[in-house]
Amino acid sequence: MEEELEQKYKSITRSVPRVDSEPKVSGALKFITDMKIENMLFAAVVRSVHAHARILSIDTREAEKISGVKAILTYKDIPGLNAYGAIVPDAPVLAYDRVRYYGEPVALIAADTEELAREAASLVKIEYDPLPVIRSIDESIASSAIALHDNGNIARHTIIKRGDTERAKQEAYLTLDRTYRTPFQKHMFLEPEGGVAYIDESGIINVFAGGQSPYRDKLQIARSLNIPPEKIRTVDYPTGGAFGGKDDVTVQIHLALLAYKTGKPVKLWFSREESGVAGYHRTGSEIHLITSVDKEGGLLSNEAQIYLDTGAYQSFGPTILDVSIETINGPYRIPNYTINANLVYTNNGFSSAFRGFGAPESNFAIESMINELAAELHLDPIDIRLKNILMTGEEGPFGNTVRHSDGLREALMRAKRSKIWAGALQNKKPWQRNGVGIAVAIKGVGFGTLPDYPTAAIEIATEGKVKIMFSNVDYGQGINTGNAQLVAEKLDIPLNQVEVRHADTKYSPDTGSSSASRSTFTSGNALLMACSKALDRLKMEACLYFGTTNEKLEYKEGRFYYKDKSASIYELAKGLKARGETLRFESTFEVPRYPAPIEGTLEVPHVVYMYGTMLSSALLDELTGKVHINQVEFYADIGTVINPSIASGQIEGGIVQGLGFAITEDLKYDASGKPINNNYTTYIVPSVRDVPDIYVEFIDSSEELGPYGAKGVGEISIIPAGASAAHAVYNASGKWVRDLPLLPWKLI
Amino acid sequence: MDVSVTFTLNGKQVTVKAPAAKSLLRTLREDLGITSVKPGCEAGECGACTVLMDGKAVTSCLVMLSQVEEHQIVTDEGLVKDGKLDPLQEAFVEEGASQCGYCTPGFVMSAKELLLEKPNPSENEILEAIGGNICRCGAYPRIVSAIKKAGGEQH
Numbered sequence: 001m002e003e004e005l006e007q008k009y010k011s012i013t014r015s016v017p018r019v020d021s022e023p024k025v026s027g028a029l030k031f032i033t034d035m036k037i038e039n040m041l042f043a044a045v046v047r048s049v050h051a052h053a054r055i056l057s058i059d060t061r062e063a064e065k066i067s068g069v070k071a072i073l074t075y076k077d078i079p080g081l082n083a084y085g086a087i088v089p090d091a092p093v094l095a096y097d098r099v100r101y102y103g104e105p106v107a108l109i110a111a112d113t114e115e116l117a118r119e120a121a122s123l124v125k126i127e128y129d130p131l132p133v134i135r136s137i138d139e140s141i142a143s144s145a146i147a148l149h150d151n152g153n154i155a156r157h158t159i160i161k162r163g164d165t166e167r168a169k170q171e172a173y174l175t176l177d178r179t180y181r182t183p184f185q186k187h188m189f190l191e192p193e194g195g196v197a198y199i200d201e202s203g204i205i206n207v208f209a210g211g212q213s214p215y216r217d218k219l220q221i222a223r224s225l226n227i228p229p230e231k232i233r234t235v236d237y238p239t240g241g242a243f244g245g246k247d248d249v250t251v252q253i254h255l256a257l258l259a260y261k262t263g264k265p266v267k268l269w270f271s272r273e274e275s276g277v278a279g280y281h282r283t284g285s286e287i288h289l290i291t292s293v294d295k296e297g298g299l300l301s302n303e304a305q306i307y308l309d310t311g312a313y314q315s316f317g318p319t320i321l322d323v324s325i326e327t328i329n330g331p332y333r334i335p336n337y338t339i340n341a342n343l344v345y346t347n348n349g350f351s352s353a354f355r356g357f358g359a360p361e362s363n364f365a366i367e368s369m370i371n372e373l374a375a376e377l378h379l380d381p382i383d384i385r386l387k388n389i390l391m392t393g394e395e396g397p398f399g400n401t402v403r404h405s406d407g408l409r410e411a412l413m414r415a416k417r418s419k420i421w422a423g424a425l426q427n428k429k430p431w432q433r434n435g436v437g438i439a440v441a442i443k444g445v446g447f448g449t450l451p452d453y454p455t456a457a458i459e460i461a462t463e464g465k466v467k468i469m470f471s472n473v474d475y476g477q478g479i480n481t482g483n484a485q486l487v488a489e490k491l492d493i494p495l496n497q498v499e500v501r502h503a504d505t506k507y508s509p510d511t512g513s514s515s516a517s518r519s520t521f522t523s524g525n526a527l528l529m530a531c532s533k534a535l536d537r538l539k540m541e542a543c544l545y546f547g548t549t550n551e552k553l554e555y556k557e558g559r560f561y562y563k564d565k566s567a568s569i570y571e572l573a574k575g576l577k578a579r580g581e582t583l584r585f586e587s588t589f590e591v592p593r594y595p596a597p598i599e600g601t602l603e604v605p606h607v608v609y610m611y612g613t614m615l616s617s618a619l620l621d622e623l624t625g626k627v628h629i630n631q632v633e634f635y636a637d638i639g640t641v642i643n644p645s646i647a648s649g650q651i652e653g654g655i656v657q658g659l660g661f662a663i664t665e666d667l668k669y670d671a672s673g674k675p676i677n678n679n680y681t682t683y684i685v686p687s688v689r690d691v692p693d694i695y696v697e698f699i700d701s702s703e704e705l706g707p708y709g710a711k712g713v714g715e716i717s718i719i720p721a722g723a724s725a726a727h728a729v730y731n732a733s734g735k736w737v738r739d740l741p742l743l744p745w746k747l748i
Numbered sequence: 749m750d751v752s753v754t755f756t757l758n759g760k761q762v763t764v765k766a767p768a769a770k771s772l773l774r775t776l777r778e779d780l781g782i783t784s785v786k787p788g789c790e791a792g793e794c795g796a797c798t799v800l801m802d803g804k805a806v807t808s809c810l811v812m813l814s815q816v817e818e819h820q821i822v823t824d825e826g827l828v829k830d831g832k833l834d835p836l837q838e839a840f841v842e843e844g845a846s847q848c849g850y851c852t853p854g855f856v857m858s859a860k861e862l863l864l865e866k867p868n869p870s871e872n873e874i875l876e877a878i879g880g881n882i883c884r885c886g887a888y889p890r891i892v893s894a895i896k897k898a899g900g901e902q903h
Contacts, residue, residue: 017841024849025840025856026833027784027824031849034783188884190788190796190850240786240850241884272789476848476885645844649890653847656886680793680882688878691888 011488011495012708015645018481019500020238020474031238032208033194033269040196040265041070043258044117046107046124047278048099051347051673052148053128055097058107063123068112071262072120078257080226086216086248090149091313091350093224093253099128100148100312101349102674103277110258110266133673134346137286137307141344148312148345155310156318156343160325160600162397163336165292168301172292176372180289180365181739182722184309184667185282185354185660186678188685191240193279194269197255205232205256210239212247213513214471214505220249221256232256237502239475243657244353245280246475247515248315276678280352281667283320283343284309285361287328291369297377297384301336304328308351308361310343315352317343319602322448324358326604327719329397330366331408331442331611332388337397339600347673353515355654359443359719360661364740367439367723372736381438381727382416389440398598400605407637407699408440411613414697420617420631433620435731439720440613444606445712446518452591455509456526458487458534459584460573465499466491468527470511472519473503476653477714478646479519485642486524486707490531491569493558509586517610517712520642522591524707529587534569537585541572592705608703611637612716614655617692618728625744627663629692629725634717637699640709648696651717655694658721660686663742755816757782758826768814773797775813776823784824784853788882795881798854799823805861807880824853827860836860836898843894847885855881859895868899 023029060072075082075096082096083089095106107124111117134140140153147153169175195209205225211217214234222229239246251268258266270278290303306324310317321343328339356363370388374381389409390402415421420436428434446452456470468487474480484498501507503514511523535555542560543549545567554561559568573583592607617631634651641647664684668676677683702709722740729747730736737746751768754761757780764779773790776782776799785808788796792810799808800822808821827834833841837856846852855878862869862877869877874895883891 015844017844018846020849021841021844021846022833024846024852025824025837026828027782027853027856028828029849030783031786034777190786190794190848190882190884192788238849241848243884272791272793478847649844649847649887652889653886656888657884679791680789681791685882685884686886686888687880687882688875688888688892691886694889 009489011485012642015643016495018478019484020480029238031191031240032210033191035196035208037196037198037265040267041110041112041262042114042117043266043268044109044121045105046121048102048104048106050099050128050130051102051133052131053099054131055095056127056129059125063120066116066120068116069109069120071110071258073108073257073261077261078224080224084220084249084253085314086316087318088314101347108254108258110262135669135673137309137344140346153345154342155314155345156321158341158600160339165301165303165336165338168336169292172300173295174376175290175292176369177290178369178738180287180368182285182361182364183740184284185665186667186683187243187245187354189241189243189245192270192272192275193250195251195255196265196267197259198265199259199263205259207252207256208235209252209255210246211236212242212473212515214503215510216513217249217252218505221253224253225256225260233506235504236473239473242475243355247353247513272679277675280350282354283351283361287362287365289365289369293373297379297387299332299334299388302329302334304339306341308343309346309348311346311349311351313350317351320358322602322604324362325601326398326444327359327362328366331390331440333390334397348669349675356715356718360722363441363719364722367720368726371727382412385440386412396605398605404701404703407701408611410699411635411637414635415613415615418615418633420615420633428619431621431623433622433732435618435728437616437724437727437731439723441716441719443517443610443715443719445521445608445610446516446591448603448606449593449597450603453588454511454522454526455586455588456511456523456530457509457584457586458527458530460534460569462570462574462577464570465497467499467501469501469508470523471503471508472511472514472523477650478643481646482520482642483523483527487527487531490528491558492556517714520710521706521712522589524710526587526589528707529589530585533587534585538569538572541575542567545572545575608705608711610711610716612720614720614724616724616728618732620729620732625748627729627742629659632692633695635697635699636716637701638713639701639703639706639711641698642710647713650713651696652694654717655721656686656691658718659725662722662725662740666741751814753813753817755818756820758822766813768812770813772808772811772813772816776808782823782825786850795858796851796854798857800857800861803864805858824856836863839894839898843890843897845887845890845894847887851881851883855891863899
């Protein structure tokens with residue numbers, strides 16, 4: 001297969017190194033937080049020391065006395081909207097009358113040095129009147145609960161129904177009633193949130209900050225500064241990890257405000273602990289399922305009550321809830337369902353996007369349920385899935401027509417034949433027990449029914465390079481490399497002739513964010529269209545050059561051929577340039593979507609889905625309760641694999657992060673609402689010792705809507721990790737753990 | 749109070765005037781323009797600021813400037829010779845061992861210490877050597893294979 005592809009394609013389907021790997025491994029790459037500008041000021045944020053309180057007064061007089069302090073800003077200094085949030089702007093840029101999470105920003109300082117900024121920050125006196133702290137979903141929805149916002153404590157509530165679950169339950173052979181919980185997961189990217197802002201000679205505010213969505217950030221900055229977006233430039237590359245935690249605004253508005261007010265370059269960079277209190281985390285979830293099957297394990301109905309804890313504000317919460325809704329029926333044929341979904345405010349920090357975006361939460365519930373049903377019915381967990389998964393052409397639970405679902409069937413067949421599924425582990429210690437678990441995952445690519453018009457551009461540079469421009473940020477996924485490969489393939493030129501302009505609104509058109517596993521699909525398609533446009537125009541130029549009209553010209557390896565003559569795209573570009581014509585070709589791709597979301601949702605369903613199947617082998621230490629996943633097999637249907645090495649790396653990385661979510665990661669808040677574990681010593685992310693042997697296999701699949709058949713990859717492998725690991729632990733211990741993570745005390 | 753400290757950085761003698769308790773990490777970044785050392789935690793937890801001090805891998809956030817007088821410090825940049833990557837760095841490129849890249853220089857330096865001592869290390873020795881480095885992108889499997897590859901090549 002691989003050999004066939006290698007003959008078919010010249011650039012894609014090949015494991016070329018990342019275009020930026022040399023500067024990364026040699027330490028030459030300057031990350032945004034490595035930036036230094038002459039005479040730049042350093043910023044510090046004055047943060048709330050209460051999780052919930054009224055602000056009675058803010059006194060900055062002592063702080064103002066510190067020499068070297070250049071600005072102290074409070075809510076009064078915000079020229080525009082004092083709120084931000086990607087979907088619903090309900091979070092104050094600077095708190096004014098009330099704080100709703102520990103660490104909420106109240107004032108900003110800019111000073112000549114970092115030390116002075118921190119000293120001044122410590123001298124800002126804020127008088128608080130503490131309010132009751134809401135620590136859980138239960139406390140939040142209690143009738144006696146204090147309202148955290150004007151709209152109460154339920155930020156979004158919706159019910160989606162199909163069929164008759166009551167009747168289905170009555171007719172069912174077996175109904176299980178279970179509650180599943182997942183913890184707050186912290187992104188813990190190695191580079192904490194940070195950046196630099198300055199105003200250039202033309203009055204543009206340049207905001208360089210680690211992020212995922214340059215254009216959305218730009219709009220949010222403009223809204224709060226009350227200036228036109230054209231007066232702002234955002235640059236997001238290189239970013240040292242993001243995983244969703246930099247998808248919404250982090251430091252950008254604060255940086256822009258300080259640069260705007262002081263007229264000077266400013267740097268703001270969180271410490272690890274500050275990132276711990278101020279940064280986002282994954283929504284916590286509590287999902288109650290009542291699921292019914294017939295005697296053979298055929299799914300009859302699914303009743304779901306979903307509660308997601310969005311913390312103090314919404315950010316992406318409403319759409320995260322949508323993805324959790326879309327995930328709760330799995331890739332299964334479920335004729336009857338009722339989904340009661342709720343996004344709930346608490347004082348537990350601030351939830352936002354995290355790789356998977358509501359899907360790992362729901363997947364843990366439904367996939368654990370399927371495993372429990374299989375166990376009750378004494379069915380093979382793979383067989384019960386094979387029985388229920390939807391096939392190509394069938395209508396999915398949300399009215400979508402299933403495309404390319406065969407990848408999942410094939411994956412399950414392969415999983416069934418795998419060695420770790422077949423046999424118990426040899427040579428384990430007497431106090432160790434072994435078990436194998438499975439879960440499958442489905443995830444839509446992109447924004448579902450939301451209109452999405454990504455634009456990308458290429459420029460034929462006369463010096464023999466093709467520059468490619470798009471706003472999806474490469475924060476490690478490898479989109480810069482994948483896109484370069486796509487363009488090299490389309491233009492039939494060597495990869496080293498393609499030069500990537502990193503995400504920068506000065507050059508890159510608006511391709512949207514790096515999120516929702518959408519970058520390859522969106523920027524890839526838009527770039528291919530831009531390539532076609534360029535080739536069309538260059539063909540006209542070639543005709544002119546060859547002294548002919550309307551000829552069918554042969555094109556290969558970057559050259560047009562006519563009789564015994566030929567010309568390269570670069571030579572032809574010179575002709576265009578000489579006449580002052582543009583060498584930049586820009587195209588907008590309309591992401592295929594269903595015309596409207598199904599009732600009760602914002603963006604369900606998607607047209608294109610990725611699929612994953614994950615087998616985990618667990619070693620459980622009976623004496624300590626410690627779980628180690630020692631082997632994982634992952635079968636992925638991501639469409640055409642543009643770069644197998646990078647795609648595998650994404651799958652592996654998602655598995656590692658997913659096993660962290662499954663086994664050790666658990667952000668906790670104390671009784672006062674303060675986060676307890678916000679550094680690498682107390683919040684345990686996987687180290688190399690925790691990583692299993694990972695085997696990744698790609699299912700042969702091609703999605704004709706995607707660029708050269710590609711779909712997406714980033715999120716698929718983190719999604720089934722929780723249920724897969726919990727199932728393995730059940731098979732080792734006989735215990736179902738329904739609240740992640742799989743901590744030792746739950747297993748002894 | 750500022751002190752004047754002289755040490756060897758990537759083969760060249762440098763002298764820095766800064767507070768004695770300033771971390772080597774911050775000294776390298778703020779006074780010497782070396783940015784491969786990354787402050788992932790500034791508490792010795794993440795390994796992103798790892799450098800070689802007399803051939804031993806240390807987290808530079810936990811070393812004070814006053815402690816490096818007359819010592820040899822090598823950073824990731826220092827492994828590049830005449831514009832050519834070190835075979836270890838080359839192996840990281842080939843194996844796709846770097847995703848976002850922020851932790852990469854730290855991993856390279858932890859692995860470098862190992863390869864200097866044991867040119868052909870066992871898997872367990874590799875895990876031991878990079879056990880204190882965190883890669884949140886989860887590129888560990890590829891990092892391990894890169895080190896194995898470099899180990900084999902240097903043997």
